[in-house]
Amino acid sequence: MRIARIAHPTGMSFAVLEGEGPGATAAEIEGHPFAQIKMTGQRWALEDVRLLAPILPSKVVCVGRNFAEHAAELGHEVPTEPLIFLKPSTSVIGPGEAVRIPAVSEQVEHEAELAVVIGLPGARGVDRSSAAASIFGYTCANDVTARDLQRKDVQFTRAKGFDSFCPIGPWIETDADVAAAEIRCEVNGEVRQLGSTADMVFDPAALVSYISQVMTLLPGDVVLTGTPAGVGPLEGGDRVSVSIAGIGTLTNQVVPND
Ligand code: ZN
Numbered sequence: 252m253r254i255a256r257i258a259h260p261t262g263m264s265f266a267v268l269e270g271e272g273p274g275a276t277a278a279e280i281e282g283h284p285f286a287q288i289k290m291t292g293q294r295w296a297l298e299d300v301r302l303l304a305p306i307l308p309s310k311v312v313c314v315g316r317n318f319a320e321h322a323a324e325l326g327h328e329v330p331t332e333p334l335i336f337l338k339p340s341t342s343v344i345g346p347g348e349a350v351r352i353p354a355v356s357e358q359v360e361h362e363a364e365l366a367v368v369i370g371l372p373g374a375r376g377v378d379r380s381s382a383a384a385s386i387f388g389y390t391c392a393n394d395v396t397a398r399d400l401q402r403k404d405v406q407f408t409r410a411k412g413f414d415s416f417c418p419i420g421p422w423i424e425t426d427a428d429v430a431a432a433e434i435r436c437e438v439n440g441e442v443r444q445l446g447s448t449a450d451m452v453f454d455p456a457a458l459v460s461y462i463s464q465v466m467t468l469l470p471g472d473v474v475l476t477g478t479p480a481g482v483g484p485l486e487g488g489d490r491v492s493v494s495i496a497g498i499g500t501l502t503n504q505v506v507p508n509d
Pocket of ligand 1: 475
C-alpha cells in the first residue's frame with residue numbers, strides 16, 4: 252500500500268494512493284495511518300492534489316558508511332558497529348520541493364538512500380527480530396551533504412543539517428521487499444549512483460535495533476540506511492532523483508540559497 256501526505260483542495264491529510272497514470276486517485280485517511288486505517292470516504296484525482304513529505308518525523312537518524320564501496324570512496328573503513336548521526340526534522344522536504352545550496356558550501360553532494368519509517372508503537376531497546384515489527388514502511392531519501400563542511404567540522408551536524416537537506420518521498424510503501432532492491436540516483440537524467448540494498452553492511456532491522464538501544468524511535472521517525480558508491484556534486488539548476496525499486500522515485504530541483 253502507498254501512503255502519502257497530500258495537500259488537497261480543502262486542507263492536508265494522509266491518503267492511500269490507488270492506481271497509476273491518469274486514473275490514479277488519493278483516498279483520504281482519517282487521522283494518521285499507523286493504527287487501523289480508517290477512510291473518510293473523500294477521494295481526489297491524484298492530479299488534483301500535491302504530494303508532501305510523506306511523514307514529518309520527530310527526528311531523522313542516519314547511518315554512515317553502510318556500503319563498503321561508498322566507505323572506500325571517502326577513504327574510510329567499514330565500521331564494526333553502525334555509525335549513526337542525526338539530521339534535524341527541519342531539514343525534511345517533500346517531493347518537488349527545492350534543495351537549497353547554502354552560500355557557505357562549495358561542495359554539496361547527493362546521497363541516495365532507502366529510508367525506513369517507524370510505526371506504532373515505536374522502538375525502544377528492541378532486538379533484531381522484533382525490530383522488523385517496528386517498521387511501518389519504506390520511502391526514498393536524499394541525504395544531502397555539504398562535503399566540504401563535513402571534512403572541516405569533523406562531526407556532521409552542520410554539513411548534514413541545513414534546511415532542505417533531507418528530501419523524502421514520494422510516498423511510504425508498506426509492502427516493499429527491500430532485501431535486494433535497486434537504489435538509483437540520477438542528476439539531470441544521468442545515472443550517478445546505482446546500488447542494491449543487498450550490499451548494506453547492516454540491514455534495516457539491525458539498524459533499527461541498534462539505534463533503539465540508544466534512543467527511542469517514535470512512530471513516524473525516519474532512519475536513513477546509508478548510501479551506495481557514486482556520491483557527487485549538486486549545483487543550482489540540477490534536477491536530482493532517487494529511485495528505489497518497488498517503492499518509487501523522489502525528484503527535487505536544486506537552487507542556490509539567496
Ligand atoms: Zn548518508
